[in-house]
Amino acid sequence: MPTWPIICGHCGQHVSADVVSGWPSNNVGSAPAVTLWLKCPNAECEEGSVKLRDGSVYPSAPAGRTVAGLSDDVAGAWREARIAHNVGAYTAAEMMFRKILMYVAVDKAGSKEGESFESYVNDLEANRYLTPGLKDVVDQVRQRGNGATHELPSSDEKDSLQTMAIVEYLLMSLYELPGLIKPATTP
Numbered sequence: 280m281p282t283w284p285i286i287c288g289h290c291g292q293h294v295s296a297d298v299v300s301g302w303p304s305n306n307v308g309s310a311p312a313v314t315l316w317l318k319c320p321n322a323e324c325e326e327g328s329v330k331l332r333d334g335s336v337y338p339s340a341p342a343g344r345t346v347a348g349l350s351d352d353v354a355g356a357w358r359e360a361r362i363a364h365n366v367g368a369y370t371a372a373e374m375m376f377r378k379i380l381m382y383v384a385v386d387k388a389g390s391k392e393g394e395s396f397e398s399y400v401n402d403l404e405a406n407r408y409l410t411p412g413l414k415d416v417v418d419q420v421r422q423r424g425n426g427a428t429h430e431l432p433s434s435d436e437k438d439s440l441q442t443m444a445i446v447e448y449l450l451m452s453l454y455e456l457p458g459l460i461k462p463a464t465t466p
């Protein structure tokens with residue numbers, strides 16, 4: 280089966296997607312100019328995508344990166360925030376990044392849903408999930424999320440990218456890196 284290189288919009292992996300339909304039977308060289316129906320070969324994904332004649336692939340890959348070890352709530356919100364950023368919905372993206380803070384605090388620091396975002400950041404800090412230097416940075420996400428919700432002007436790409444970098448760092452340090460620890464083995 281012919282393949283087409285894409286960054287899968289579902290799993291975020293660089294893959295050689297299987298061309299399920301649309302491959303030109305007579306002329307391989309015309310593949311870039313036709314619409315291709317693709318299937319991701321990643322066994323945990325196997326979702327479909329479409330390459331249009333202009334070369335764009337849908338769904339497009341979200342900005343940022345996939346973070347391993349996330350709970351379902353956090354993974355869903357992280358993906359939604361990245362997609363919002365990808366389509367230029369920067370204010371919506373920043374609101375989602377702030378929501379991720381809530382999920383993380385509820386998940387890791389025993390916060391209750393419906394509390395203030397300030398208390399989420401405080402709970403994360405009190406439970407030693409934030410280093411002293413990181414607290415100010417995470418607090419920035421909360422404040423920027425507040426700005427996106429209540430104030431004008433709306434967030435621009437630079438704001439959203441910066442907030443995404445902060446949240447990505449937080450998710451990596453709280454979810455992905457602990458998953459790399461191998462269980463101790465007895466000699």
Ligand SMILES: [Zn+2]
Nearest residue numbers: 287290319324
């Ligand atoms: Zn995939």
